[in-house]
Amino acid sequence: MFSKETYINRRAILKKLVGSGVIVIFGNNESPCNYPANAYYPFRQDSTFLYYFGQKRDGLVGLIDVDNDCEMLIGDDIDIEDIVWYGSVDSVSDLAAQVGIDKTAPMAALKDLCDQACANKRTVHFLPPYRHDIKIQIMDLLGIHPNQQKQAASMPLIQAVVKMRSTKEPQEIEAMERAAEIGYKMHTTAMRLIRPGVTEKYIGGQIDGIALSYGAMPSFATIFSQHGEIMHGNPSPAPLEAGRLALCDCGAESIEHYCSDNTRTMPVSGKYSQRQLEIYSIVEACHDYVLEVARPGVKYMDVHFAVCRLMTDRLKELGLMRGDTEEAVRAGAHAMFLPHGLGHMMGMDVHDMENLDQINVGFDAETRPNLEQFGTNCLRMGRKLEEGFVVTDEPGIYFIPALIDDWKASGHCAEFLNFDLLETYKDFGGIRIEDDVLITADGCRFLGKDIIPYHPKDVEEYMG
Numbered sequence: 001m002f003s004k005e006t007y008i009n010r011r012a013i014l015k016k017l018v019g020s021g022v023i024v025i026f027g028n029n030e031s032p033c034n035y036p037a038n039a040y041y042p043f044r045q046d047s048t049f050l051y052y053f054g055q056k057r058d059g060l061v062g063l064i065d066v067d068n069d070c071e072m073l074i075g076d077d078i079d080i081e082d083i084v085w086y087g088s089v090d091s092v093s094d095l096a097a098q099v100g101i102d103k104t105a106p107m108a109a110l111k112d113l114c115d116q117a118c119a120n121k122r123t124v125h126f127l128p129p130y131r132h133d134i135k136i137q138i139m140d141l142l143g144i145h146p147n148q149q150k151q152a153a154s155m156p157l158i159q160a161v162v163k164m165r166s167t168k169e170p171q172e173i174e175a176m177e178r179a180a181e182i183g184y185k186m187h188t189t190a191m192r193l194i195r196p197g198v199t200e201k202y203i204g205g206q207i208d209g210i211a212l213s214y215g216a217m218p219s220f221a222t223i224f225s226q227h228g229e230i231m232h233g234n235p236s237p238a239p240l241e242a243g244r245l246a247l248c249d250c251g252a253e254s255i256e257h258y259c260s261d262n263t264r265t266m267p268v269s270g271k272y273s274q275r276q277l278e279i280y281s282i283v284e285a286c287h288d289y290v291l292e293v294a295r296p297g298v299k300y301m302d303v304h305f306a307v308c309r310l311m312t313d314r315l316k317e318l319g320l321m322r323g324d325t326e327e328a329v330r331a332g333a334h335a336m337f338l339p340h341g342l343g344h345m346m347g348m349d350v351h352d353m354e355n356l357d358q359i360n361v362g363f364d365a366e367t368r369p370n371l372e373q374f375g376t377n378c379l380r381m382g383r384k385l386e387e388g389f390v391v392t393d394e395p396g397i398y399f400i401p402a403l404i405d406d407w408k409a410s411g412h413c414a415e416f417l418n419f420d421l422l423e424t425y426k427d428f429g430g431i432r433i434e435d436d437v438l439i440t441a442d443g444c445r446f447l448g449k450d451i452i453p454y455h456p457k458d459v460e461e462y463m464g
Helices: 006-018 046-051 080-086 092-096 111-120 133-141 146-152 155-166 170-193 200-214 274-293 298-316 326-332 358-362 401-410 419-423 456-463
Strands: 022-025 059-066 070-075 223-225 245-250 262-267 390-393 395-396 430-431 435-439 444-446
Touching: 006 022, 006 046, 006 059, 006 155, 022 046, 022 111, 022 133, 046 059, 046 155, 046 170, 059 111, 070 092, 070 111, 092 155, 111 133, 133 146, 155 358, 170 200, 170 245, 170 262, 170 358, 170 435, 200 223, 200 245, 245 430, 262 274, 262 456, 274 298, 274 390, 274 395, 274 430, 274 435, 274 444, 274 456, 401 419
Parallel strands: none
Antiparallel strands: 022 059, 059 070, 223 245, 245 262, 390 435, 395 430, 435 444
16 A cells, blocks of 8 residues: 555545546455355455555445545444454554545445435446446445446546546556566566476466465466467466467566566477567567657557558568558458557556546547457557556467458458468467556656566577
8 A cells, every 4th residue: 555645645636637526436345256255266456446545455435525525435344253254454444544534434324425415416426337246236326227337437537537547656657567576477487387298277377376475466367378379368288289389478466456467478399490480570579669669649559550560561571461561451451460459558457447448548539449440449558658658568470260261261351461371370379479668758668677588589598
């Protein structure tokens, strides 16, 4: 948790941005696995609640009465039964005082507070819920059915939260640097363990254990697979095979719940083949190109398409693509190889604030994604970059057999793609290189004191 003043200042700014009404920010509850007492899923507080109220305990709600300049922490103190099993915790009033709030109320009082606000025709602002228990709570409080709550959520509150959380404070950047240090340990551990015969699940488990032992938890479900062409390929029981590539996409949350997110693609045998190096070098060049062009005032959508043009030019040199580069990218032919966006916002959420709708987080009126075009519809970030933003830089090239077959059968983008040559790459897999980029006053830099090896010779030397 940061200083008391941090949360006081954040709530003060939020009140100015929202302007009027009552703001209700829900914390999360426990999520049992297969019966109520089996809290197998680790508790994770809602990120926006953490941002404004700082406390990690379950069963809390923050209320801000903007018009009357009143702030309240709502929740029930734990009883003796909980103390027996889980130990003593601070009272709700103590938790409130730690973040500069002097008023508390039991959870039962929240209904009355919302009823009073509605009776006086005041706006009750809430964010789009993503957990079913919170959806039920909102229905009980405000009478809004769960399937209408996303539309009923407060746009002024969404816009205020996005504005504030997008630009990272120095202490937030420090927390992300700590997460990057854990991510370095995770990835370099994978590099040391990769060899033929070791299972994907074994390495995935070792990676997750590092995140749990040095930080709060993995920042998302670890991706570790020889089938790098599968975007979210979770570890399987399959043993690693000589000659294949292993793609590792993982990250950690720091104790303060700030995230890292990196990807490396490594040769199972310890050395890249010539064919692998040809594709790897293209991804490497695209990854490094971002450092040259990303800076304040530049639209990340423009960076994405600059990378797509570079990738297309290089794939044409190998004979996998052909034709005019601009026309190919405009038609979306590059999405055969890169079906996702260049990156996304990072912060307390690995896809920062994605629960507020990616259109609200990653785009503005000038940079709405083309939701009709394959590949472009998966962009998560396109808006103008600002100092203090943290975004991922994650180009990749994937050979997806089903996608090759589908486009070949329909003739989609046939004028730009060499399907005969693509057939010979169906067993290739995929390559992605990803790092987290902090936008600085005059450019950008990777987060992390130590950069995880990614240049081919460095990867091979480290694995050796």
